[in-house]
Amino acid sequence: MTIAYNTFEVEVDLNAIRHNYRLLREKGSNVYGVVKADAYGHGLFEVARALEAEGADTFAVGTVGEGMQLRKSGCSKRIISLLGPLNEEDCFNAFQSSIIPFIGEFEQLEMLTGVASAQGRRVEICLKFDTGMSRLGFGVHEIDDLIDWLKKNPEVSPVLASSHLATSDDPAYEGYISKQAGTFSDILQRLGNAGYELEASLANSAGILVHDQLHYSAQRGGIAMYGSNPLLGTKWSEAGNDLKPAMQVRTKVASVRKLKKGQAISYGCTYTAERDMTVAVVCAGYADGYSRGLSNAGQVCIHGKRARILGRVCMQLCIVDVSHIEDVKFGDSVYLLGGEGEGRISAEDLAGWWQTITYEVFCLLGMNPRTYKK
Template sequence: MTIGYNTLEVEVDLNAIRHNYRLLRDKGSRVYGVVKADAYGHGLIEVARALEEEGADTFAVGTVGEGMQLRKSGCSKRIISLLGPLNEEDCFNAAQNKIIPFIGEFEQLEMLSAVVSAQGRKVEISLKFDTGMSRLGFSVNELDKLIEWLKINPQICPVLASSHLATSDDPAYEGYMSAQAETFSGILKRLADAGYELEASLANSAGILVHDQVHYSAQRGGIALYGSNPLLGTEWSESGRDLKPAMQVRTNIAAVRELKKGQAISYGCTYTADRDMTVAIVCAGYADGYSRGLSSTGEVCIHGKRAKILGRVCMQLCIVDVSHIEGVKFGDTAYLLGGEGEGHISAEDLAGWWQTITYEIFCLLGMNPRTYKK
């Protein structure tokens, strides 16, 4: 995003992403680089290039359009589209750009078949199966019909099979994950018996880190690539302790004000000073993807110390208490994510205040202008 109202600057450490990829690869085998949603807000093209330098040979994007963007950047490696084609244009573009679409519906198969048949070509696909997520994918009950359809439509060439784990990051649901793996193994066997020996992918980041039994022939490295430990807070958290955060988000202080005891501040007068205070007006608000839900809850890092948000977060501003921080002035840096010293803000800290998950933090804040450490 380059619209002129942005005041936030996102810094992405590509070396951290490289480190995290190596860690996942050491625990797994053939690890796809999941770069969907603009690489979780870290930058599709830049992240893919960094991962390619580390030996990644497969990239998982969200949409076919995102795959085209990656292909046009010069990427010659294998690209898979997790959502697959949603219209005929997607089908045409996937075939033209050698993007392997995930297919989990017969309607998608028929649409893709019609488009590529009209072009007189074949197309490689990944078959998507629902093993317990109840979201996308062919069911076990549809497998016989699917095999029959594939036999009479040789222009559609399955080369991959995949499914998605619902609970791989939760020890309390390890049995559910094992049941998904058992279902997936049964699907693979039936496909193999029908003549389709496919590369198989089930493990996500948590699966790579702690569940060897679901690794199969390939794994999908997602949130862990960006330094967020999907196992944090569980008995498995140590397995992700060496991941390095890749994103910092900073902005500037627009003003420093004295707030008298009994004086209210920001919209709605939801905060009234209980003492004389010094406050800083920080250039960050919901227009920048910094949630209004952080009102009177979140914190930022200034001069290595935490400063709590007072009152409501505004469209482009929020107010923080800097009474305990010396020397704060106009133009100083405030870190919404990252920073130095004891005041460092982790993605997990921010997600907790925000009442969300780190995925959303990265995707929303990553829409702001980015710089890169290489």
């Protein structure tokens, strides 16, 4: 049982996610719904159902265990596990739940053969290749050995091929993107010559939006599906202008008090009032996934206006300057993400103050209790 110990409310707009998915399908074609990490903090089951209603027929989860949860929720569509199996139990569970695992190591292949032999039928897999990310996947130098292995072990059946782009959101690295695409195309050709004509996926959100040459037969819709423009701040930014934010996060004011000039506030006395001020104590802190790194840097939205954080963010509280905002009182709503008016906080705003990326903002804040707009 999950105990709701905080005052947070994470509101997820499923209509926005559906809109964003439709936009990606207009620019791409066969777009997988990437719902790994609890759908980037937006809710695995709820998001998958919303996407299924839009015609999504393939869902990409992170771990095999997450795929099992999605399958048990009633999802009958194709599920792929981006991390793939890490032990024999994962192999067995992927097989039993009809989850297609990403495979980029010979050790994973060997584990799968044991499961396939024990079950007496084929195991479908997605071959993962390293084309320039230097993280996971078979290298180009391993292709011949991989083909030989597959020929000798027909009980393991590749149906998909994939790789991961390292710089698709950065115009300065267009050459690197092209090099990765060329490497991936060469791999697909070598597999095809060996008799393996596979569904191929290379493009992520940025790839879908601006790199038509990377689309191949399938694409993976990730961060853009949740309303964050991966191209913001670049010459390609307009390609993501029609995306709609899907998450809002709000909490409450716990207290309103006066701060005298020269008076310090919060742990470590890292902020001292430069004038007489009115401050609000807000129910948000690092125990809620609201980073301590926002100390003296972040802002919130109260009554449609921005209020900056003063001093250190605490475990479940932070303090903001409301001297310029009228009638702030105990119990008022405070938007950490979203809100209305000129003070609205975007995921990009919050990520910038946090010195991180919107992915982390969503994943951490999304761990709090959620409600849904449908």
